[in-house]
Amino acid sequence: xxxxxxxxxxxxxxxxxxxxxxxxxxxxxxxxxxxxxxxxxxxxxxxxxxxxxxxxxxxxxxxxxxxxxxxxxxxxxxxxxxxxxxxxxxxxxxxxxxxxxxxxxxxxxxxxxxxxxxxxxxxxxxxxxxxxxxxxxxxxxxxxxxxxxxxxxxxxxxxxxxxxxxxxxxxxxxxxxxxxxxxxxxxxxxxxxxxxxxxxxxxxxxxxxxxxxxxxxxxxxxxxxxxxxxxxxxxxxxxxxxxxxxxxxxxxxxxxxxxxxxxxxxxxxxxxxxxxxxxxxxxxxxxxxxxxxxxxxxxxxxxxxxxxxxxxxxxxxxxxxxxxxxxxxxxxxxxxxxxxxxxxxxxxxxxxxxxxxxxxxxxxxxxxxxxxxxxxxxxxxxxxxxxxxxxxxxxxxxxxxxxxxxxxxxxxxxxxxxxxxxxxxxxxxxx
Amino acid sequence: xxxxxxxxxxxxxxxxxxxxxxxxxxxxxxxxxxxxxxxxxxxxxxxxxxxxxxxxxxxxxxxxxxxxxxxxxxxxxxxxxxxxxxxxxxxxxxxxxxxxxxxxxxxxxxxxxxxxxxxxxxxxxxxxxxxxxxxxxxxxxxxxxxxxxxxxxxxxxxxxxxxxxxxxxxxxxxxxxxxxxxxxxxxxxxxxxxxxxxxxxxxxxxxxxxxxxxxxxxxxxxxxxxxxxxxxxxxxxxxxxxxxxxxxxxxxxxxxxxxxxxxxxxxxxxxxxxxxxxxxxxxxxxxxxxxxxxxxxxxxxxxxxxxxxxxxxxxxxxxxxxxxxxxxxxxxxxxxxxxxxxxxxxxxxxxxxxxxxxxxxx
Numbered sequence: 013x014x015x016x017x018x019x020x021x022x023x024x025x026x027x028x029x030x031x032x033x034x035x036x037x038x039x040x041x042x043x044x045x046x047x048x049x050x051x052x053x054x055x056x057x058x059x060x061x062x063x064x065x066x067x068x069x070x071x072x073x074x075x076x077x078x079x080x081x082x083x084x085x086x087x088x089x090x091x092x093x094x095x096x097x098x099x100x101x102x103x104x105x106x107x108x109x110x111x112x113x114x115x116x117x118x119x120x121x122x123x124x125x126x127x128x129x130x131x132x133x134x135x136x137x138x139x140x141x142x143x144x145x146x147x148x149x150x151x152x153x154x155x156x157x158x159x160x161x162x163x164x165x166x167x168x169x170x171x172x173x174x175x176x177x178x179x180x181x182x183x184x185x186x187x188x189x190x191x192x193x194x195x196x197x198x199x200x201x202x203x204x205x206x207x208x209x210x211x212x213x214x215x216x217x218x219x220x221x222x223x224x225x226x227x228x229x230x231x232x233x234x235x236x237x238x239x240x241x242x243x244x245x246x247x248x249x250x251x252x253x254x255x256x257x258x259x260x261x262x263x264x265x266x267x268x269x270x271x272x273x274x275x276x277x278x279x280x281x282x283x284x285x286x287x288x289x290x291x292x293x294x295x296x297x298x299x300x301x302x303x304x305x306x307x308x309x310x311x312x313x314x315x316x317x318x319x320x321x322x323x324x325x326x327x328x329x330x331x332x333x334x335x336x337x338x339x340x341x342x343x344x345x346x347x348x349x350x351x352x353x354x355x356x357x358x359x360x361x362x363x364x365x366x367x368x369x370x371x372x373x374x375x376x377x378x379x380x381x382x383x384x385x386x387x388x389x390x391x392x393x394x395x396x397x398x399x400x401x402x403x404x405x406x407x408x409x410x411x412x413x414x415x416x417x418x419x420x421x422x423x424x425x426x427x428x429x430x431x432x433x434x435x436x437x438x439x440x441x442x443x
Numbered sequence: 444x445x446x447x448x449x450x451x452x453x454x455x456x457x458x459x460x461x462x463x464x465x466x467x468x469x470x471x472x473x474x475x476x477x478x479x480x481x482x483x484x485x486x487x488x489x490x491x492x493x494x495x496x497x498x499x500x501x502x503x504x505x506x507x508x509x510x511x512x513x514x515x516x517x518x519x520x521x522x523x524x525x526x527x528x529x530x531x532x533x534x535x536x537x538x539x540x541x542x543x544x545x546x547x548x549x550x551x552x553x554x555x556x557x558x559x560x561x562x563x564x565x566x567x568x569x570x571x572x573x574x575x576x577x578x579x580x581x582x583x584x585x586x587x588x589x590x591x592x593x594x595x596x597x598x599x600x601x602x603x604x605x606x607x608x609x610x611x612x613x614x615x616x617x618x619x620x621x622x623x624x625x626x627x628x629x630x631x632x633x634x635x636x637x638x639x640x641x642x643x644x645x646x647x648x649x650x651x652x653x654x655x656x657x658x659x660x661x662x663x664x665x666x667x668x669x670x671x672x673x674x675x676x677x678x679x680x681x682x683x684x685x686x687x688x689x690x691x692x693x694x695x696x697x698x699x700x701x702x703x704x705x706x707x708x709x710x711x712x713x714x715x716x717x718x719x720x721x722x723x724x725x726x727x728x729x730x731x732x733x734x735x736x737x738x739x740x741x742x743x744x745x746x747x748x749x750x751x752x753x754x755x756x757x758x759x760x761x762x763x764x765x766x767x768x769x770x771x772x773x774x775x776x777x778x779x780x781x782x783x784x785x786x787x788x789x790x791x792x793x794x795x796x797x798x799x800x801x802x803x804x805x
């Protein structure tokens with residue numbers, strides 16, 4: 013039995029309503045845990061005064077420099093004594109999840125038991141960077157909790173100016189749109205850079221994210237320094253029985269308005285079967301006895317829309333891999349940045365293909381470590397030095413797929429033009 | 444002595460990194476890894492995947508509170524053991540998924556989940572669980588709470604989570620400061636500070652690395668100063684745009700304020716490449732009160748936007764696609780929100796956001 017609960021009228025209001033209530037969960041824990049009794053008091057104080065009261069600090073586990081988020085209370089009386097003493101230390105362990113966030117109930121129970129023994133019993137599945145967040149350990153218990161979590165096969169994630177915990181989509185495990193083995197790439201890459209995760213020494217954070225197709229379910233383009241997004245080079249595959257089944261259910265209006273009309277590059281057309289073109293870049297599938305969809309794959313930008321609507325009837329091709337984009341981040345400091353293309357297509361079929369992502373990652377992290385200013389993300393660094401300098405630094409050739417459009421101003425010195433043209437032509441001829 | 448040494452001997456970490464997911468994965472997923480053919484959705488909250496091998500798997504998706512107590516986790520495990528096949532996964536939006544290889548298990552699983560208070564839904568064109576941050580519960584720099592805002596909003600959007608009646612999927616997020624850890628979304632609720640930080644000059648010298656704080660300011664409004672004989676910092680309040688970037692490296696730069704910390708609503712963020720290229724969200728409302736425990740004013744604006752979008756957008760139009768069709772003036776007209784001068788971008792690259800054409804809808 014824990015100590016007497018504090019009055020929490022504000023939080024009590026979050027126990028009503030149909031959505032699962034985190035407050036009710038905290039109250040369940042507070043029956044046995046003084047730390048959670050005081051956490052509820054602490055949080056109620058925030059609700060009443062509309063301010064936060066946690067202070068960071070420095071805390072780690074033996075052998076690592078990062079991965080623990082220390083939290084000390086700032087709610088104190090006039091003598092400097094914590095008002096909520098049992099929640100005065102309420103630290104978080106960031107722990108990397110399995111790729112694709114798959115768990116057996118057995119391992120979940122094991123992790124829950126560990127955290128009930130050494131922590132508050134509050135776990136987030138998952139934090140915004142993908143970590144399992146074990147929230148609420150005292151300074152003394154952080155090491156004990158980590159030792160057992162580590163023995164269970166889990167390792168700390170990133171925090172501070174370090175490589176960060178990564179995320180990958182469900183992908184090949186359960187999705188027909190998957191264009192590579194996301195879990196394999198995720199593990200191969202991240203587990204090659206564990207030193208950069210566990211011992212923060214970069215200019216600022218660096219994130220990888222892995223999405224299996226251009227739907228980008230991991231939101232990698234907007235929030236990772238290196239986004240690996242699955243795609244394919246050959247033609248969209250078709251399946252006539254599934255296409256006819258779809259059409260029988262949805263009809264012509266939906267086919268025209270929801271599929272054909274939404275194609276961003278007008279690569280898909282509805283045609284009478286007799287008019288369907290033949291050719292190397294053409295995919296075609298009949299939807300009934302008279303009409304067919306015709307896709308000119310050389311115009312297709314692999315946006316996924318038609319495939320999303322007519323899943324199975326249309327499917328990604330077989331020559332699969334990924335487009336790699338660099339520099340995505342949110343506002344601070346210079347404003348939002350999307351990741352932009354640095355590798356239009358990286359095949360991902362063989363072991364060597366996957367190793368190439370690790371090698372590229374290494375080059376970029378090295379360049380970032382050497383050249384970024386303190387607290388500067390890759391997107392900001394590229395904005396400051398220009399994409400061309402960045403590409404030269406990591407040894408990648410320019411490609412017209414890297415731009416939305418060529419430059420629209422003349423403010424560039426072009427006296428090396430002829431040499432560049434000659435170099436590119438010689439390289440093409442040699443390939 | 445020897446005993447004292449063994450006592451201080453620390454355990455060396457096993458630097459094992461990301462765990463292998465195959466050991467925890469449902470066996471049908473392992474068997475058909477990379478070999479799926481298509482999927483459909485027999486009802487909201489259920490995905491049905493068919494493999495090229497002919498094998499099938501049903502996934503039941505349910506909402507959670509993300510911030511889970513171990514009792515909730517064990518309850519979900521009990522359901523997973525009794526009604527599913529002992530394997531689960533989580534989505535990026537903290538929904539839990541149970542996989543079953545036998546269709547007959549789907550209905551009892553749904554019943555068990557809903558009876559235990561976990562809503563089944565969040566698939567396809569529904570409003571899925573909101574991505575959220577740590578807030579007052581655990582962040583060191585929060586302007587508001589996160590779990591509470593999400594709980595309050597999801598209570599209101601509960602039916603839309605359990606249905607698939609929106610034009611396309613709706614992703615939402617909340618963020619408890621302008622750093623926006625919640626991320627890009629169709630609709631995002633983000634703290635917007637409205638006053639420059641109040642500086643506690645007694646603490647700056649001891650707590651802050653002053654050059655780092657100066658360097659952090661996006662508009663160079665901060666400079667070193669001697670205040671009351673102590674090294675401190677001062678702010679050019681005419682330059683300051685109240686972003687709060689100085690606060691994390693220097694807590695004496697108090698940006699949070701019970702009254703002046705407001706909330707803004709952003710719309711139209713999309714990470715998918717489907718149809719148009721990915722988009723960043725845009726601010727469409729600000730100055731909303733930070734009003735716990737249920738943030739009713741924010742909820743009202745969000746619900747209004749969602750209602751108009753649901754009524755007005757065509758099938759498959761994400762919020763950004765819909766606005767692209769109807770235009771921003773009509774977005775403001777239809778949602779009843781007020782377009783003000785504060786919504787005209789003046790940050791770097793801002794002219795690209797102006798209308799350099801005669802494309803105007805009358």
